[in-house]
Amino acid sequence: MILLTKEEFTNYLNFIYKQEEKQEQFVQALENLCPGNYCDCWLFNDYAEKYIELIKKLMNDKNDDIEFFLYDFERGKSVFYSNVDGSGPNIPYHNEEELYDYLVEQDKKLTEKKTEV
Secondary structure (H helix, E strand, C coil): CCCCCHHHHHHHHHHHHHHHHHHHHHHHHHHHHCCCCCCCCCCCHHHHHHHHHHHHHHCCCCCCHHHHHHHHCHHHCCCCCCCCCCCCCCCCCCCHHHHHHHHHHHHHHHHHHHHHC
16 A cells, blocks of 8 residues: 655655765765765665665665665666666656656555455
8 A cells, every 4th residue: 555645756756865865965075075085874764764665665665776766777767777788677757746646546556466365
């Protein structure tokens, strides 16, 4: 059962993006203070993990599509995603709204399967 509206879902993903941007700005500030040194910091990673875990549960995301969209698919920015040989998944979403619609459809399929059994 999906427990978020499309607007809530996109707002929550945008919140994650903003926190990641703040984190990246902090890392850039550290690198400016220490030129030539590698600096990294994960200020919000623990929070983001828990936040994503909760969103996945509320969206019934059994296949980790949300994490794939956020991190592997670069939030839908990748125009082409495939394996080295050119094969790869056919990705049915390219933005937050399409991802939401896809997750709703997947939830419907799971619900239908459960009722058939």
